[in-house]
Amino acid sequence: MPGGVWALALALMLLDPGNAQECSPGGHRVLQNPHRSVHFDSLHLQQSATQDLICDHSLAAGWYRFLIFDRPAEMPTKCVEMNHCGTQAPIWLSLRESETLPAPGEIKQLTACATWQFLLSTTKDCCLFQIPVFVRNCGQFFVYLLQPTQGCMGYCAEAISDAKSHPCSSDEIEVEGDCVRQLSASLTPPPPGRPEVVVELIESRVFCRCAFDVPPTNNSVGFIIAWSRLSSQEVKEELKQETTVRAYSLLELDGINLRLGDRIFCMASIFFLKKPHVKSLAIESQEFFAGIKLKPELSTISEDGRAYQLRIESTIPVVCSKFSELDPECKISLKLKTVNQDLVFFWSVYPCRSW
Incomplete structure (x- = not known):
């Protein structure tokens, strides 16, 4: 969002602070990709699924609310390590000395920071890039006025719950926003169904x-x-x-x-x-x-004038271009040979289907 438009948006909000349309369901969008979690390690995405990396340079400017697995979430207010939140350069909300999040009904302009570490450097910079962010406290949740990033960076989120206002008891710990007993929290997850x-x-x-x-x-x-x-x-x-x-x-x-x-x-x-x-x-x-299976896998076929039936099954689709369905080259060719020499006496052609 250009600086002039950004300033105008803030001025309009300050003129009418009671009319917080951005808190209504239609006044904001929801960012709920679970990869945005501060606990998600992005390294494997860079190695095997770069198309799934979060790059908010194409994010439309506007009001957003965060959810993680359908749970309310907020932007973290502590430095996030690189290669988390589904991106390389995670963006978090920096609260400078004496700065606080807005009280219910209030709106504040704060600064978001992107973490980055240069190649061959031994130290990271938690706030190498700075982005202005407006935060509205809607009472039960926060909404954020975000703008697209300059490069491949991603806004982070951290799941929250009522545990913030109701601390866990002495025999419980907080896991993903829930208070769970320490005994159950230490147990391993149940195994998946058979893949x-x-x-x-x-x-x-x-x-x-x-x-x-x-x-x-x-x-x-x-x-x-x-x-x-x-x-x-x-x-x-x-x-x-x-x-x-x-x-x-x-x-x-x-x-x-x-x-x-x-x-x-x-x-x-x-x-x-x-x-x-x-x-x-x-x-x-x-x-x-x-691949392709022959059923029965073993069969003796004699030159006795009788008909023998074999079934050929493919466990994978054989792909033909939609323009080559009638092309004689788009086929599966199989040949049977005698035991003692390479004389072909049976030739079968199976046209491929387009998928």
Whole structure:
């Protein structure tokens, strides 16, 4: 938002402080990506899912409220380490000496800071970039007048609850905004349901999806998902490991990391977002074969004039361009050979479907 428009917006709000339209449901937007949590480590996104990194340079200027897993959330008021909140440069709300958050019904202009550490530097700068932010206290929650960032930075959020005004008892601790007994808080999360590997077509590219059921829990959780395949020596080779807040993972059948004929497995475990070291038991999927199967796998066919029936099944879609459905090159060709020589006596062509 240009400086003149920003100042005009503040002037209008100060002229009519009682008419806080931004507190009404239609007066603000909601930012509820769980990656914005101060407890979310963004490093794995930079390694495997850069498209999921939060970059608020395209954020529309306006009033926003934060939610984390449907819980009320606020911008943190302490320095946030780099590579958190789903971004590289997390933005937090700086309260200088004598500054406080606005009281109910009030609005204040405060300063948001972006944390950054230059390459080869040993120290970080908690406030290398500064952004003006207006904060309105709506009584039950805060709303923030945000503007787009100059680069790939992200506004952070921290889940809150009534525990702020009602402190936990001596035998309880606060976990993700809830007061839970220390005994239950120290327990490991329940394991996920058995993962299942299925095939999915995304924009003409073939992916394997590892998905599983998540048991109910009072705490916010994340997932560690590992992919592996069985080598020719019957040894499992790890292909990819991902830490995510989504209860699934995708792995592309690209012919390099994952190939036709591979026998694939995925394994999943659950951890508490606030205590990443507290993990559940890891559960592994059944084997998934990515390729074409012949049923029955073994069969003796004699040259006796009789008809023999074999069934061919593909566990993955064979992709043809929509413009090449009638192209004779878009096909699967199979040939049978005799035992003693390479003489072809049966030729079968299966046209591919477009997906």
